[in-house]
Amino acid sequence: MGRFEVAIFDLDGVIILSEKLYADxxxxLLISLGIQPENVDRDRFVGGSAERMWSTLFEEHGVDEDVHRILAVEKEMQFKAVQKNLTEIVNPGIFEMINELLELGFELGLATSSWRRSVDQILERLGIGEKFSATVCGDEVTKGKPSPEIYNTILRKLGQSTSRCLVFEDSENxxxxxxxxxxxxxxxxLGAQSDKEALRxxxxxxxxxxxxxxxxxxxxII
Incomplete structure (x- = not known):
């Protein structure tokens, strides 16, 4: 084993292609709050904190609503949508990638903005939960992505330094x-690789x- 010893995966957009479900x-929810979806730039929030998204949108559109109530409703709707469509939204080749890394001696971690209840159900149904040595979810940190808190947290749980870990992420956040x-x-x-990425x-x-x-x-490394 060379420089990298751990591969840390995001969940949404990496292991499962859930973004379309979440967008729907x-x-x-936006329509129920009197906001037209076409008037909202949601790309800036992809992969980040849902609380940050709703707080920002409520402020921008003058909505007087309890953010935490909407969060709870959204998470329940997302949970049901993913459970219903899970087998259809698995990222092609992800199981093979996970197994190839394990065969190379890698330890695996998961750092996701999704909430623990949903994450545990997804990993169990996909049969990959036991493959991850550590997982950190969005409801277990104070600040969501793009804050580095979630990755600093999983590094501590794994007992690893940054130089030993390779991350798989899909979103800008x-x-x-x-x-x-x-x-x-x-x-x-998709698209061109940026200078912040080792590979796309x-x-x-x-x-x-x-x-x-x-x-x-x-x-x-190998």
Whole structure:
């Protein structure tokens, strides 16, 4: 084993492709609050704290509503949507990527903005819960992504230094969170690679997994 010993995954947008489901839930809630979804730039909030999103939107649109009540409603709606569609939204090749990293001797972690109840159900249903040595969820930190708190927390739980950990993230907020914690990040997204990313892959199909393995070889890891 070389420089990296741990791979830390985000959940939404990396292990499962849940963003469309979450966007539909948010649209339904926005309409119920008198806000037209097309008037809201939600891309800036993807991968970040839901509390921050709703607080910002309420302030911008003059909505007098209890943020925590809306959060509870949103999380319940998201939970039901994911449970109903889980098998259809698994990121192609993710199970193979996880197993290949484990075969290389990597320890795995999970750092996600989703709440613990939903995360545990998802990992159990996908049969991968026991593959992760440590997990940290959005309701277990004070500040969500793009704050580095969630990654600093999982580093402590894993007992690892930043130099030993490779992160898989999809969103800009997630990337900012990981890099602010001093971590090396593989971006799972379409488009051109930025200078903040060690590597960018569109998914975890065979060609993308090969790119990850080649990157690890280039770092003298395997």
């Amino acid at each position: 839930v948010a649209s339904e 997630g990337l900012q969170s990981a890099t602010a914690a001093g971590l090396t990040c593989v971006r799972v997204a 892959i569109p998914d975890f199909r065979s060609s993308a997994r090969r790119d990850v393995i080649e990157y690890l070889k280039s770092e003298f």
